[in-house]
């Protein structure tokens with residue numbers, strides 16, 4: 001995504017480099033002055049000294065400044081953008097999830113199995129085979145919802161036995177095939193943004209999750225989210241996720257102020273009231289926790305408002321970043337204070353501070 005968002009503060013980027021934090025993917029690139037090479041934040045190569053690092057908002061800026069792309073982390077192939085041959089492969093997997101892929105079949109397509117493996121690890125935090133398994137389970141769930149029995153679904157979906165099917169199903173979704181039929185299903189996708197990886201989750205009716213990714217891998221996240229939503233969560237996409245992605249791109253480009261993609265945010269009565277109050281804060285403005293408590297007619301519930309604010313699951317769209325301390329301080333933000341600051345700068349509610357690391 002192109003954007004008008006400034007780089008994070010230098011100390012935040014230095015920490016990200018030190019921790020090889022992949023959630024900063026797409027946020028910045030680093031050039032190492034002593035070697036003349038530039039990398040992505042999560043590069044597995046040796047740790048450069050802070051004084052030798054230059055930061056860039058894009059790979060092209062690093063190239064223009066005379067740095068060469070690192071051969072380990074390939075900063076020119078951005079994570080989150082899918083190489084065409086891998087995209088074709090993913091389409092084939094989703095078209096026929098029952099198919100089992102052998103290495104020589106990948107080779108027949110001109111794909112190196114090693115590269116496929118690395119790409120899926122880096123972009124989905126799981127192996128290609130685990131991804132295929134998850135797709136298989138997602139398709140099986142669709143079959144069962146349309147009224148097929150677990151037994152016929154297991155075999156049609158490419159599982160060798162019903163027990164193998166049950167086990168794979170439970171492993172990925174946390175529930176049994178039978179339980180899954182009655183519940184909704186959440187699809188989840190990692191998308192890149194100028195502020196890092198965002199996890200977008202949606203049912204067929206609404207977006208239910210939008211949060212900045214941390215370093216937990218997708219496989220772990222799927223289990224956590226399955227618990228949180230008490231319904232199966234599988235990797236994938238749908239038209240609402242695509243709509244949200246397009247809106248986010250426009251938002252980060254400064255071209256969109258109001259999101260139209262339907263969202264759903266179940267919670268306690270108080271949480272839902274608070275989240276609705278947050279949604280009424282106009283783009284480009286901020287409110288204090290006291291303001292929100294007053295608006296809700298509960299002047300003594302400032303702390304509860306802050307808690308509900310922190311429990312928001314749909315970042316940006318439910319603009320919890322627009323709530324600040326009554327003294328104007330930014331206070332906390334689940335995605336990190338620097339992200340809150342950048343969001344408010346993007347919306348024009350804060351004047352950007354000068355770059356200290358130019």
Ligand SMILES: [Zn+2]
Nearest residue numbers: 039043070073
């Ligand atoms: Zn590198």
